[in-house]
Amino acid sequence: MSDTSPFAPPETSADLEEGTALTPKFDADGLVTCVATDAASGDVLMVAHMNAEALAKTIATGEAWYFSRSRRALWKKGETSGHTQRVVEMRIDCDQDAVWIKVEQIAGACHTGRRSCFYRAVPLGKSGAATLEFRDERVFDPNTAYRAKD
Amino acid sequence: MSDTSPFAPPETSADLEEGTALTPKFDADGLVTCVATDAASGDVLMVAHMNAEALAKTIATGEAWYFSRSRRALWKKGETSGHTQRVVEMRIDCDQDAVWIKVEQIAGACHTGRRSCFYRAVPLGKSGAATLEFRDERVFDPNTAYRAKD
Numbered sequence: 001m002s003d004t005s006p007f008a009p010p011e012t013s014a015d016l017e018e019g020t021a022l023t024p025k026f027d028a029d030g031l032v033t034c035v036a037t038d039a040a041s042g043d044v045l046m047v048a049h050m051n052a053e054a055l056a057k058t059i060a061t062g063e064a065w066y067f068s069r070s071r072r073a074l075w076k077k078g079e080t081s082g083h084t085q086r087v088v089e090m091r092i093d094c095d096q097d098a099v100w101i102k103v104e105q106i107a108g109a110c111h112t113g114r115r116s117c118f119y120r121a122v123p124l125g126k127s128g129a130a131t132l133e134f135r136d137e138r139v140f141d142p143n144t145a146y147r148a149k150d
Numbered sequence: 151m152s153d154t155s156p157f158a159p160p161e162t163s164a165d166l167e168e169g170t171a172l173t174p175k176f177d178a179d180g181l182v183t184c185v186a187t188d189a190a191s192g193d194v195l196m197v198a199h200m201n202a203e204a205l206a207k208t209i210a211t212g213e214a215w216y217f218s219r220s221r222r223a224l225w226k227k228g229e230t231s232g233h234t235q236r237v238v239e240m241r242i243d244c245d246q247d248a249v250w251i252k253v254e255q256i257a258g259a260c261h262t263g264r265r266s267c268f269y270r271a272v273p274l275g276k277s278g279a280a281t282l283e284f285r286d287e288r289v290f291d292p293n294t295a296y297r298a299k300d
Contacts, residue, residue: 006277006278006279007279008279017262018262019282020270020281020282020283020284021279021281021282022272022279022280022281022282033183033197035185035194035197037187037192037194041192042187042191042192042193043192044185044187044194044241044250046243047183047185047243047248047250056277059272059273059274059275059276059277059280060275060276060277062274062275087274089271089274090271090272090274091194091268091269091270091271091272091285092268092270092272092282093196093197093267093268094260094261094262094264094267094269098197098267098268099272100194100197100268110244111244112167112168112244114244117243117244117248118241118242118243118248118250119241119244120170120241120242121239121240121241122172122209122240122241122242122249123209124209124212124237124239124240125209125210125212126209126210127156127206127209127210128156129156129157129158129171129172130172130209131170131171131172132169132170132171132172132242133170134170135241
């Protein structure tokens with residue numbers, strides 16, 4: 001966890017679950033899981049992570065900030081593509097290690113060009129290998145959206 | 151990952167994102183993140199984890215199975231409480247390290263007695279300490295639901 005975290009450490013299990021203090025339970029890497037859903041449709045758009053700074057910035061600004069595990073860097077959603085997320089509501093779960101944000105998503109959340117990262121369905125009722133079914137079309141061209149700006 | 155995993159290992163990034171093979175990208179602990187939403191309301195009910203066996207059982211049976219990180223054990227949702235989750239649809243995300251299931255939830259998903267684990271809102275637009283706001287009432291008595299059966 002960052003030394004500059006504005007959040008108090010978690011207290012007892014009872015405080016975590018029934019208290020009114022936001023005391024996020026960051027994991028060993030200093031992260032909580034964040035689920036972003038479309039405020040209009042309810043669809044899950046993406047699952048990502050926030051460190052203390054990303055969580056604090058999201059709360060303060062009402063726009064989604066995350067922490068990239070692969071790049072080890074704070075990022076504002078949409079900073080390159082313009083596909084930002086305005087947070088309509090934020091919820092925290094019982095043990096305060098997961099955050100749910102309902103967002104107004106510009107264009108699409110997924111770097112592949114779809115509205116949601118969850119654009120493929122897994123058929124149920126079968127054992128063994130599963131063949132995924134594409135459900136969502138692209139809503140933007142990722143080659144254009146993520147091209148480095150000159 | 152379990153030696154008995156029925157899933158092939160992930161291939162290239164392009165295959166992961168645009169292929170039709172389910173090749174989950176389990177983390178160092180052999181887990182993927184799973185988000186369960188209410189098939190009727192769209193609300194996020196819980197965020198948990200699945201190992202290969204839990205994912206395979208969920209796909210095969212159409213009922214939600216998870217892997218408890220704290221107990222290091224496979225568990226069927228509702229096995230003690232009866233509050234099972236019938237999976238209406240399963241989706242996998244772009245890099246295949248997160249699963250979204252839409253479920254029909256019996257009673258409530260949260261061990262505290264609420265329908266959803268996300269029963270508290272975090273007010274936005276403020277810096278520093280946040281005071282959580284309770285939004286959801288209990289829908290069952292956790293002391294009764296999780297009492298060891300005689």
